Amino acid sequence: MTENPNPDTTLDSRALIGDLAAYREPNNARSAFELVITAVPFVLLWTLMWAVLDAGYWIGLLLSVPAAGFLVRLFMIQHDCGHGSFFRRRVANDWVGRAIGVVTLTPYGFWRRSHALHHASSGNLDRRGIGDIDTLTVDEFRALTPWRQLLYRLYRHPMVMFGLGPAYLFILRHRLPMGLMRNGWGPWASAMSTNAAIAILVAALIWLVGAGPFLLVQLPTTLLAASIGVWLFYVQHQFEDTLWEHEKDWSVHEAALHGSSHYDLPGVLRWFTANIGVHHVHHLSSRTPYYRLPEVLRDHPELRNAGRLTLLQSLKAVRLVLWDEEKRRLISFSQASGKSAMGRR
Numbered sequence: 001m002t003e004n005p006n007p008d009t010t011l012d013s014r015a016l017i018g019d020l021a022a023y024r025e026p027n028n029a030r031s032a033f034e035l036v037i038t039a040v041p042f043v044l045l046w047t048l049m050w051a052v053l054d055a056g057y058w059i060g061l062l063l064s065v066p067a068a069g070f071l072v073r074l075f076m077i078q079h080d081c082g083h084g085s086f087f088r089r090r091v092a093n094d095w096v097g098r099a100i101g102v103v104t105l106t107p108y109g110f111w112r113r114s115h116a117l118h119h120a121s122s123g124n125l126d127r128r129g130i131g132d133i134d135t136l137t138v139d140e141f142r143a144l145t146p147w148r149q150l151l152y153r154l155y156r157h158p159m160v161m162f163g164l165g166p167a168y169l170f171i172l173r174h175r176l177p178m179g180l181m182r183n184g185w186g187p188w189a190s191a192m193s194t195n196a197a198i199a200i201l202v203a204a205l206i207w208l209v210g211a212g213p214f215l216l217v218q219l220p221t222t223l224l225a226a227s228i229g230v231w232l233f234y235v236q237h238q239f240e241d242t243l244w245e246h247e248k249d250w251s252v253h254e255a256a257l258h259g260s261s262h263y264d265l266p267g268v269l270r271w272f273t274a275n276i277g278v279h280h281v282h283h284l285s286s287r288t289p290y291y292r293l294p295e296v297l298r299d300h301p302e303l304r305n306a307g308r309l310t311l312l313q314s315l316k317a318v319r320l321v322l323w324d325e326e327k328r329r330l331i332s333f334s335q336a337s338g339k340s341a342m343g344r345r
Contacts, residue, residue: 011306013253013284019300020285023292024085030291031086035077035096042070042103049217050209061220068224069272075104075229076274076290082112083286102197105170105222109190110177119286122237123255125323126247133161133234135244137323138336153333156321161234166226235314236261236279240330241307244323256283261307263314280307 045067049060080086081097094108101108118131128135136144136152144152154160175195177187206214243259245251263277270277278293281303288296297304309317320330 011257011302013251013257016257016300016303017253017284020281020288020296023296024285024287026085026088026289026292028087028092031289034291038070038073038077042067042074045070046217046221049221050213053213053216057216060217064217064220064224067221068228071104071221071225072228072232073272073274074100075106075225076276078104078106078108078111079115079276080274080290082108082115085287085289098194101194102201104225105194105198106174107177107187107191107194110174110187110194111190113187119256119283120252122283123243123245123259124247124250125244126250133238135238135321135323135330137325138331139325141322141336158318161318162227162231166230167223169230170222170226232263232273232276235263235309235317236276238320238330239307239309239314239317240320242330244325244328253284256280257306259283261309262304263309264304265311269311 045063049063049067052059052063077086078097078100081093081100084090084093086096087093097108097112101111114131121127121130122132125137134152134155141149141152155165175191177191202214205218209217237260239261242261243255245255257280260280260283261277262280265273265277274290275293276282276290278297281293281296282288282290285296317330319332319334321333322331322336323329324331324336
């Protein structure tokens with residue numbers, strides 16, 4: 001454990017933003033190809049899962065793993081559409097994003113707005129609450145009542161964070177645009193139109209295959225994809241050497257570079273997650289299409305080790321739940337307890 005875990009200060013986040021402008025232009029043909037090779041296999045796998053139900057449900061459950069992978073990839077395409085980086089024209093981004101949102105159970109307009117707020121405030125201790133994993137400082141946690149401390153512990157428990165939480169988020173919470181109603185009727189219209197389209201699609205599929213088979217195919221795929229999605233979002237900012245600052249010291253560029261991880265996954269996982277692990281570059285240049293992010297790492301090797309997490313290292317991030325403002329790192333509940341005991345001596 002180092003006393004100063006903050007990243008390499010030789011990287012100039014503002015200069016990098018200028019360098020990354022060269023990668024922002026999407027290729028419409030490449031984007032269309034990426035969409036086809038993601039959507040078509042997902043539909044085929046869904047159909048195959050339904051077709052093999054009579055042969056044994058365990059076969060369908062095995063097929064739900066790659067199906068969930070393609071569903072995650074569809075969400076990443078929706079994500080790029082929300083940033084206006086998948087196609088050159090906004091209208092194409094918006095309509096593809098809306099259509100995918102019906103499958104991912106994520107209202108496009110509502111999510112795009114909340115995700116933009118996340119990008120605008122990530123790492124800012126004074127602007128937490130929208131599009132983030134709720135994270136308390138050590139002092140904030142200690143100031144809570146025992147009951148509220150218990151609730152926070154439950155919220156950060158892996159079974160809730162990556163099990164119950166994703167199911168609640170995608171199946172229930174996305175149905176109503178809570179938290180953004182003050183921004184007008186846009187989020188409400190996005191959520192309600194997506195809900196209506198989901199209802200029509202579900203009704204059509206139930207009519208075609210039956211309610212039981214539909215649930216047996218759709219539920220495991222959706223739940224697994226939701227958990228994967230939340231896990232990816234978690235490790236993008238919840239790692240030991242991340243960066244949090246109060247408003248007076250916070251910089252959107254520094255937070256993008258040093259508060260976002262480079263989740264260096266094996267090749268097949270990079271493909272299914274659409275390079276979202278190159279998250280520090282994404283936050284520096286959100287208009288860069290995901291298929292151009294490897295070009296950035298190739299041309300700027302100094303970015304490869306910035307905030308780098310391997311798959312094995314990322315598993316340790318689950319226990320990091322509180323921001324230690326003194327040591328400027330995320331720590332575990334046990335570390336916070338030990339620190340408190342030392343302070344009483």
